[in-house]
Amino acid sequence: MRLEDIKKIGVAGAGTMGAGIAQIFAIKGYDVVVTDIAEKFLDNAKKIIAINNSSLIEENIISEADAEKTIENIFFTTDTKAFADADVIIEAIIEKMDIKQDYWKEVEEIAKEDAIFATNTSGLSITEICKKINNKGRFVGMHWWNPPHIIPLIEVIRGEETNDETVDTLVELVKKIDREPVVVQKDANGFIGNRIQFAIFREALNIVEQGIATVEDVDRAMKYGLGFRYASIGPFETADLGGLDTFYYISSYLWEELSDAKEPSEMLKTLVDNNNLGVKTGKGFYDYPDGKGEEAMKRRDKAFYKTLRELHMKTLKDDLFS
Numbered sequence: 001m002r003l004e005d006i007k008k009i010g011v012a013g014a015g016t017m018g019a020g021i022a023q024i025f026a027i028k029g030y031d032v033v034v035t036d037i038a039e040k041f042l043d044n045a046k047k048i049i050a051i052n053n054s055s056l057i058e059e060n061i062i063s064e065a066d067a068e069k070t071i072e073n074i075f076f077t078t079d080t081k082a083f084a085d086a087d088v089i090i091e092a093i094i095e096k097m098d099i100k101q102d103y104w105k106e107v108e109e110i111a112k113e114d115a116i117f118a119t120n121t122s123g124l125s126i127t128e129i130c131k132k133i134n135n136k137g138r139f140v141g142m143h144w145w146n147p148p149h150i151i152p153l154i155e156v157i158r159g160e161e162t163n164d165e166t167v168d169t170l171v172e173l174v175k176k177i178d179r180e181p182v183v184v185q186k187d188a189n190g191f192i193g194n195r196i197q198f199a200i201f202r203e204a205l206n207i208v209e210q211g212i213a214t215v216e217d218v219d220r221a222m223k224y225g226l227g228f229r230y231a232s233i234g235p236f237e238t239a240d241l242g243g244l245d246t247f248y249y250i251s252s253y254l255w256e257e258l259s260d261a262k263e264p265s266e267m268l269k270t271l272v273d274n275n276n277l278g279v280k281t282g283k284g285f286y287d288y289p290d291g292k293g294e295e296a297m298k299r300r301d302k303a304f305y306k307t308l309r310e311l312h313m314k315t316l317k318d319d320l321f322s
Ligand SMILES: NC(=O)c1ccc[n+]([C@@H]2O[C@H](COP(=O)([O-])OP(=O)(O)OC[C@H]3O[C@@H](n4cnc5c(N)ncnc54)[C@H](O)[C@@H]3O)[C@@H](O)[C@H]2O)c1
Pocket: 012, 013, 014, 015, 016, 017, 018, 035, 036, 037, 038, 041, 091, 092, 093, 094, 095, 103, 120, 121, 122, 123, 143, 144, 145, 146
């Protein structure tokens, strides 16, 4: 499949991720078909897209005309056969290995011979997910980040049998919709982003558990120091700018102090055991009484929009959102 032959995108699963993924392709002008197992999930996706659209318009990121395209270009159905003429099929269904494996087997019986198959799994093995299909060369990971209508990064993950053409075409497609592709060359758990995110999370917990700093101060240290820097430059650029000798000396005394825990920490386990799951239960590391959780999510999205506009908008505006 070549980039110029891609006209129609199938999105399986109309949840948090599927809705945003469909929205981005539709704004870009692709024909999109979204499937789910029941109408109520499709209705929910329509609502998510409408909410996303109104906040993108309010933030002056897309126009009313762009939003119209999501209505014109997306077809919603519970019939998987609608994928028969799709050129790329992106699966964003439940994160369960056996369900994904059976799902792809079913899709292979329906889809075009040369359609690209991409899974949005958060961390399951790409090689395992495609175990039951015949043509594994066309199967690839395509990991979007939540909220998918805002965050530019998409990780493209090569399974053991994924062929080069599939990876190359998908990378081109990601560029075409003005997202930022990175290629994960090995089918490793957590890909790039979640490996780094969870290394940070492990050490953040360790700092608090050892009494080195409070939860609030760890969050502030990230936002005003590291996060501020990482929104513009990555860890290797940071090291080059700081001086590799300095980074080498610091590594040689600091790494032995850092957590290398192999299990989730006590603090995290206790919170989860007590059903303190964060915003969704009203309490996690912080308290969220009376609608505070919703407020926190709105504040997060506003801050993300600001970063998108300030740092990434040029590429997005040039094409996708113009
Ligand atoms: N939520 C995140 O932050 C996030 C981020 C990146 C990747 N992901 C991954 O994306 C995928 C979807 O996650 P989500 O958060 O959107 O889940 P979700 O629960 O919001 O949505 C999943 C949807 O898939 C539907 N579904 C289940 N079986 C199906 C089938 N056989 N055919 C069609 N639809 C089916 C469900 O009805 C549901 O509407 C998962 O693999 C998840 O790990 C999630």
